[in-house]
Amino acid sequence: MASYEIQWKHSAEKDLRGIDRQYIARILEAIESLSENPFPPQHRKLHGSESSYRIRRGDYRVIYQVNLKKSLWLFITFDIEKMLIESDVNLQSS
Numbered sequence: 001m002a003s004y005e006i007q008w009k010h011s012a013e014k015d016l017r018g019i020d021r022q023y024i025a026r027i028l029e030a031i032e033s034l035s036e037n038p039f040p041p042q043h044r045k046l047h048g049s050e051s052s053y054r055i056r057r058g059d060y061r062v063i064y065q066v067n068l069k070k071s072l073w074l075f076i077t078f079d080i081e082k083m084l085i086e087s088d089v090n091l092q093s094s
Helices: 008-016 021-034 080-093
Strands: 005-008 052-057 060-067 074-077
Touching: 005 021, 008 080, 021 052, 021 080
Parallel strands: 005 074
Antiparallel strands: 052 060, 060 074
16 A cells, blocks of 8 residues: 655644643554554544544544545544543533
8 A cells, every 4th residue: 555645734733742741652653554554444434524534542533634636634633532521621610
């Protein structure tokens, strides 16, 4: 299978800096492996999009888009569990 170029969105780089250091290596390893296989067994297609997928590493999810014609990917990383906890705290303090 062909190797694909990984392109990071600026926001993804910023998000990665906010992740607990103990998880960063696992997340980066998962992203690098996508350059060889964009559709690993644990990937999930996002509903409503033709080219967006996600993989999960612990509490973190890597959301990515695959452009097979140009072999370019865009990545967005975020922590859904953290955002849900913060939302719950904000609702309780209101």
